[in-house]
Amino acid sequence: MEVEVDDKVGGFRLGSPASLPVLLPDDLVVELLLRLPIKKVHQCNCVSKGWQSLIKSPEFVVAYKHRHPDVGLLVAVPGGPDQGGTYTAHFYYSTLVYYRPERFVLRFQLPWPRYNCDRFTEVIHGLVCFYNRDSLFVCNIFTKEVKPLPYCNNAIKYFFGYDAVNGVYKLLCFNLHSAQVLTLGIGSDYVWKMVDDFDFPRKGTFLRAKLMPEARSFCFDGVMYWLVVKGISRWKSRCFLVSFDLNEKNFRYIKVPPGSTSQHLHSQCFVTFRGKLALSTPTRMGGYKLSLNVLEDAENHVWTKHSVPLPEELDDKCASCRIIIPVGNLPDGRMLLVNPQIKEEFATAIYSYDHQSCKFERFRVGKFPFIDLVDVSESSANISCAPENLAALDVLFSGAKPI
Numbered sequence: 001m002e003v004e005v006d007d008k009v010g011g012f013r014l015g016s017p018a019s020l021p022v023l024l025p026d027d028l029v030v031e032l033l034l035r036l037p038i039k040k041v042h043q044c045n046c047v048s049k050g051w052q053s054l055i056k057s058p059e060f061v062v063a064y065k066h067r068h069p070d071v072g073l074l075v076a077v078p079g080g081p082d083q084g085g086t087y088t089a090h091f092y093y094s095t096l097v098y099y100r101p102e103r104f105v106l107r108f109q110l111p112w113p114r115y116n117c118d119r120f121t122e123v124i125h126g127l128v129c130f131y132n133r134d135s136l137f138v139c140n141i142f143t144k145e146v147k148p149l150p151y152c153n154n155a156i157k158y159f160f161g162y163d164a165v166n167g168v169y170k171l172l173c174f175n176l177h178s179a180q181v182l183t184l185g186i187g188s189d190y191v192w193k194m195v196d197d198f199d200f201p202r203k204g205t206f207l208r209a210k211l212m213p214e215a216r217s218f219c220f221d222g223v224m225y226w227l228v229v230k231g232i233s234r235w236k237s238r239c240f241l242v243s244f245d246l247n248e249k250n251f252r253y254i255k256v257p258p259g260s261t262s263q264h265l266h267s268q269c270f271v272t273f274r275g276k277l278a279l280s281t282p283t284r285m286g287g288y289k290l291s292l293n294v295l296e297d298a299e300n301h302v303w304t305k306h307s308v309p310l311p312e313e314l315d316d317k318c319a320s321c322r323i324i325i326p327v328g329n330l331p332d333g334r335m336l337l338v339n340p341q342i343k344e345e346f347a348t349a350i351y352s353y354d355h356q357s358c359k360f361e362r363f364r365v366g367k368f369p370f371i372d373l374v375d376v377s378e379s380s381a382n383i384s385c386a387p388e389n390l391a392a393l394d395v396l397f398s399g400a401k402p403i
Helices: 026-035 038-044 049-056 058-067 204-208 312-317 373-378
Strands: 071-081 087-095 105-110 127-132 135-140 145-148 157-163 168-174 179-184 218-220 223-231 237-245 250-255 269-273 276-280 289-297 302-309 325-329 335-343 347-354 359-366 382-387
Touching: 026 049, 026 058, 038 049, 049 058, 087 359, 127 157, 157 218, 157 223, 218 269, 269 289, 269 325, 269 335, 325 382
Parallel strands: none
Antiparallel strands: 071 087, 071 382, 087 105, 127 135, 135 145, 157 168, 168 179, 218 223, 223 237, 237 250, 269 276, 276 289, 289 302, 325 335, 335 347, 347 359
């Protein structure tokens, strides 16, 4: 796909002495930029206002996406406090390839200069929100563009999601007395709105419940899901799956799969399977199949069990210590699995599973940074699969589909 460029791009004239240090034909400028790796494209933003306007234009972003269709794994790794007592977080990215993977590259880290925030939300399409008690920002991890947002008073936790029905990003915030929603873009007045469905006196279960430590939501098809535990410990407690519809703005309590215990649910991973939400547990010895609990009917709490036979290659290489961990889905819905026992010097093997053809495909990424994959489901590390996102925040919040 090519970009049609006239004398002006984004309101700036390209090829004039005022905007370019060297006179180049417009079509040559576009072609050169499209051939560069994304890191070099970011550097070209500083060449001139004309180039910056071109690179941030939706047409160029779409063209670059078609020229570089690769996707990768984005790993968010929370850290402990540094010498000053400030908690840190690092965001690494590595492209899924068949051979010679690139190492995980640090794309973003907290606390960001000038923004002393140490907590962050889920990563959605390469975007993340980071915050503290009285500050809230949204950031494109790939472009490092940061936009301040109005924070919610007395916020305990923020969840970040995408409303696919209306094409908007939304934030859900909990405090001691209410739940509120903030819509980003499309004429939004950027004011937090109360969720009427969230009634503490009527829903005492939520009042006595607590979010699991470092709990993060999973956004799928415009609905957020997360686990809530009620009790004094993971061994003496009850768990619920809670959903929040970003379009309808209502909560729903969903019973967990039959036979599930709160201890086991702490190690569950959210994935999608056959277009539906599924909970999976890291597979260990015995049977050598990945077990999935698929949510068929949320209103009636109906779950079905599915088993995915794993490829023989994994069986041969890891017959004595079998651990398979789901780490998300590709944009086309294929499930991604990793076996931490298959160790390579500079790479990690990733397997995608197509439920329609029941076939696996093997990829590679760089060696995972600073986390133990065996315990990734029980850690606070956040892994998501996404293409590199060049789009400006204003474009993403304009209601256009994610690029």
